[in-house]
Amino acid sequence: MAKERYNAPAREKHWQAVWDAHRGSHAAGNDNREGPKCYVLEMFPYPSGRIHMGHVRNYTMGDVFARYKRARGFNVLHPMGWDAFGMPAENAAMQNKTHPGTWTYANIETMKGQLKSMGLALDWDREIATCSPDYYRHQQKLFLDLLDKGLAYRRSAKVNWDPVDMTVLANEQVIDGRGWRSGALVEQRELTQWFFKITHYAEELLDALSTLDKWPEKVRLMQANWIGRSEGLLVRWALDKATAPKGQSELQVYTTRPDTLFGASFLAVAADHPLAKAAAEKNPALAEFCEECRRMGTSVADLETAEKKGFDTGIRAVHPLDPEWTLPVYVANFVLMDYGTGAIFACPSGDQRDLDFARKYDLPVVPVILPPGKDKDTFEIGTEAYDGDGTMINSRFLDGLDTKAAFEDVASRLEKAKLGGKPVGERKVNFRLRDWGISRQRYWGCPIPIIHCETCGVVPVPAKDLPVRLPDDANFDKPGNPLERHPTWKHVDCPTCGSKARRETDTMDTFVDSSWYYARFTNPHAEVPLDKDALAYWLPVDQYIGGIEHAILHLLYSRFFFRAISDAGHAAKNLREPFAALFTQGMVVHESYCRRETDGRPIWIEPALVRFEGDGASRRAIHRDTGETLEIGEITKMSKSKKNVVDPDDIIAHYGADCARWFMLSDSPPERDVIWTDEGIAAAGRFVQRVWRVVDDLADRAAPAGTPRPDNFSPDAAQLRKLLHKTLDAAGRNIEGLRFNVAVAQLYEVTNAIQQASGKAGDGLDWALREAAEILVQLIAPMMPHLAEECWARLGYNTLVSNQPWPAADPGLLVDDTVTVAVQVNGKRRDELTIARTASNEDVEAAALQLESVQRALDGRKPKKVIVVPQRIVNVVG
């Protein structure tokens, strides 16, 4: 029987058309908000041009989960859209003389086609492109409402400025102090920028992390570190009048270790601190030093290796616990202006930086904390500071207290002490988190809806005038902001007084776009930014899936932004966390191949041009055309630069989407990287054919659909039924828990079993085989939906398997009458024992002791003790 092979690419197109016609894979419309819901979302892509294997993996996982939940009776929302604003479109515009919008929408068309070819059950009626005025007009409204609430504001801030591209760069775009594109030395510039007040929510964002029990611990930890809460004390130090610059009488520092105050040996301020500036006015050498510190600020590499440097201002400060004691005030390059107060007191024995500094400038080092187990008389600080807890020494009235008690003692004393009528000390919780600067001097982003008027100042664009649209006729010939140099766009009349004014030409950081798209998806056609009823039903996202690279920025911004817009009245205030469960999937990696230039530089060769000889240690890569032996490089993330990419289109055209999906789910746990191999995809392809063969074969051989269940099953048939029902139960739980690789292994197992059984005969076997085939098809349906439809039809149904409810496992088949338990002697496995599941411990013990292998292992000794763990193990101790 020369059966035809399953022609995946052709049949997949067929079933996609059928689904489109039935709208079978659809979330319910906006009106249907009945029953339990499940909102499944994968991080939407940037429309860079084509999808890559990373997308295939990400969207397959979400699709399997969404299809499974739908079969389980949930009302599923599974939308898709485009993170469509951003720099690449503008760069492309410069290079190809095409408008960023043209480029972006062309990419969206291509990628949408690719996603459709994957057979994803997405609700395309909800498609969002963030670059569309239909989307960004609502974002502008949200901005205005945040402004109204005081959650958006403008201030002057330092930015990384690329003088060639004439744009602000994000920190990660500055490499070794140079712009990543232009290679120009990046300058620190003071610019007036728009900010979102994320720090207002610092405490809440940190505290609420503990409620996100379906997020990876790793991500929660990263966010907690990023927010960086610390408890400390603000301490005001009086400046010695004789040495202080005019108008300066005190210096406020922030410390988390007031207990070490008696170990203080100097104070230090940042180069931009007002006191440094005041002191520099009359001290050119100091002014020069401050200038040097500022220049150094840009380069990350410099920062890491920079030596601690300082400059004595000549100012002296009075110790808050001893009016007789004055300390020098330095300007130091390692003190940050934007953390705490930009000024510190230094305790060299307790802080490595302070110690390095003290050693360099020969300042006193007094140990004040005695580590546990050390001797007070011999303890010394050498080249390493001790920043742990211990017992206070050399600290007058604090001596003998532990670190915590000393902290409390000093804090309460300083709270009571007064300087110029105000308390010297004030307890203060500090955060590392800074406000979110959202201004970008670029064209392809959401315009900030603000008008600057000479008389009225900063004027919000009235809501009726939204959206503020990007002009279509911008010019991309030169670097810099096309909005700024557009001849007419920025010139408008002030909405308040009517006089000549100009538009804000900055656009928003694209992270703003992605901070609320998941909420907009719940009703993307609403006339207001967010439809509260839709939000109340659909949010939070029940399963969010994306890359770990967004662990902090996107996910923290979204958590903030959703709270902010809720507080501005756009969502119910009890809804705080947008993503109930988060899953971070691993990358798709691939071997890389190269030959070397004479100078050792690698020339990367694409996998399609490589063939292999030998295996194991003698495996060699050979260039198909030239025959030369190539170097086998690292297994790394697929990237254009290493040419180790495999195009999903090629795979889908050759093997079909189901095969690609199956491979992406196989083998590797989803949170880990998966290695793309030709053997792996070929194995998946073989399985696709095998499933088709098995089902095709059984469709003729097994009992017809709807045959009543027979009363008797042969042992083979009974065994097959047990395995299938157990797998049905287990695989369902594994899909639920996103352990796709385990579910895949179980499906291989049942397929093997069905194949074995189909060669046999016996009572009820034909019926059991049909049941097995149907369960198999339903189990693979979320993963390989096209193949499943094909098989379902072959089994005689004219319904869609994607519309079938998840089959129910027969509870009676999930437990066995007999169990096999391992028998150990002194912890070593010696035998196994098959016995009735309900056998008493005594019976099990007796049966175990009678085993010949046990007797032999005991070697005549009497068993001292027998441990029986029901249905698992017997351990004879002798």
Next chain:
RNA sequence: GCGGACGUGGUGGAACCGGUAGACACACGGGACUUAAAAUCCCGAGACGGCAACGUCGUGAGGGUUCGAGUCCCUCCGUCCGCACCA
């Protein structure tokens, strides 16, 4: 430097709450079918010893807890990731 994760056959990995380590897949070896190949099907396989039954060893290394440890605890080694002058 700080924080975190991980380490299991030739390879990717499985192993629920501490209870038969190596499921499933890849690669490999043998066989069937074939003029031949592909495809497919069957068998083998952690290492060492043995014809075999079986025995010994075995989850990065060393120690500990336990009747029993891949799993828990301590020390060390290695790999990867995040943060990095945050006072």
